[in-house]
Amino acid sequence: MLVLRSLTFNILFYANLALWLIFGVLPTLVLPRRVLLAVAVGWAHSSLWLMRVVAGTRCEITGIENIPQGGLMVGAKHQSFLETFALVTVFRNPVFILKRELTWIPVFGWALMKMRMIPVNRGARARALSNVTRRAKVELGQNGRQLLIFPEGTRRAPGAPPAYKFGAAHLYAELGVPCVPVALNTGLYWPRRKFLRRPGTVRIEIMPPIQPGLDKATFQRLLQERVETASDRLLAEGRAELAARGMDPLASS
DSSP: OHHHHHHHHHHHHHHHHHHHIIIIIHHHTTSOHHHHHHHHHHHHHHHHHHIIIIIOEEEEEEOGGGOOSSSEEEEEOOOSSHHHHHGGGTOSSEEEEEEGGGGGSTTHHHHHHHTTOEEEOTTTTHHHHHHHHHHHHHHHHHHOOEEEEOTTSSOOOTTOOOOOOHHHHHHHHHHOOOEEEEEEOGGGTSOTTOSOOOOEEEEEEEOOOBOTTOOHHHHHHHHHHHHHHHHHHHHHHHHHHHHHTTOOTTSOO
């Protein structure tokens, strides 16, 4: 049953994405950016609906009241593709830092550029970080957007040792805006590089912001401590839920 539901969901998820790209994104590429952002939010909601109805996986997001007004950073745990679109339903004017290769994809990449996402050449290192900082200052300062970053740089399996990069602390120091930590347990239900989609309740927790002004080392330590502590708690809750459903909560993710 789990395999069948996962297969059905995956087929419908990517078919739904294709339909939104053709009938939602393409016609709005010539319209103002806010229209394209609204399309992205619509797609995200439809994907969460499919996940709930087909895969039996609900997404519960708490702490929305902790999001301050104006430009800010969001430092989120990254375990799955799920949080990349689930957070779009909460932060309505987001800007992501993403690998530049994604912008080369027809239609999808055009939409990313239209929404002024920030591509990065990972091979350029210091120069890439400088370019990202410059672009982020414009988007947050002039446009009051929310910069969504994954401080570990890539998806990590649930329970894997944390691997926070220097870039988040650098951006925090340079941008001078609050940073909202985000914890989650998405990797238990939508494992990276895996086919299965497990039923249950995904939990994403938005925590009170870290105010600007801390030195880089203090910020890095505080961000990691808050995100990892809360994520470990959410993982324990998720594993207990999966165990109660007769699933192996320690299965490879």
